[in-house]
Amino acid sequence: MLVEGLLYCMFLTSPQCAKHKIYTILDLHTAPGGQNGDWHSDNVTNYAAFWDHKDHQDRVIWLWREIAKRYKDNTWVAGYNPINEPCDPMHYRLPAFYDRFEPAIREIDPHHILWLDGNTFAMEWKYFEKPLPNCVYALHDYSVRLRETLLLWQGS
Numbered sequence: 001m002l003v004e005g006l007l008y009c010m011f012l013t014s015p016q017c018a019k020h021k022i023y024t025i026l027d028l029h030t031a032p033g034g035q036n037g038d039w040h041s042d043n044v045t046n047y048a049a050f051w052d053h054k055d056h057q058d059r060v061i062w063l064w065r066e067i068a069k070r071y072k073d074n075t076w077v078a079g080y081n082p083i084n085e086p087c088d089p090m091h092y093r094l095p096a097f098y099d100r101f102e103p104a105i106r107e108i109d110p111h112h113i114l115w116l117d118g119n120t121f122a123m124e125w126k127y128f129e130k131p132l133p134n135c136v137y138a139l140h141d142y143s144v145r146l147r148e149t150l151l152l153w154q155g156s
Contacts (some may be wrong), residue, residue: 034047092127122138
């Protein structure tokens, strides 16, 4: 059962963005068990158990199917990012998860873009052998060089 109150901010924010003609990308920052061991995924264990338990992965797919039912006809939603900055230490389980996630969502919503983060905080693409349709592969660049460039740009 989907508890509406848990997704209150998303349900409140996306219509407000649409009202002002701002596209949104719906993103899951905290997956069951933790998709990475870092603080920003609310993982107090520092261990990414999401990858060890199919039940955690199935719950995320179920949740996104429920979200897709609600937003499939919303033209101001640019797409869905199923898990933010995943870190699968074995590397092959992330592409396998996406291979299960994509068709499950497409049954409900064949149109919205899926924004798929690479592994290791969206910085690496090992075992990504075939592109999935209507997907954007997101790279997060946290290099020192990028930070220096941004700092210079902000100062100009």
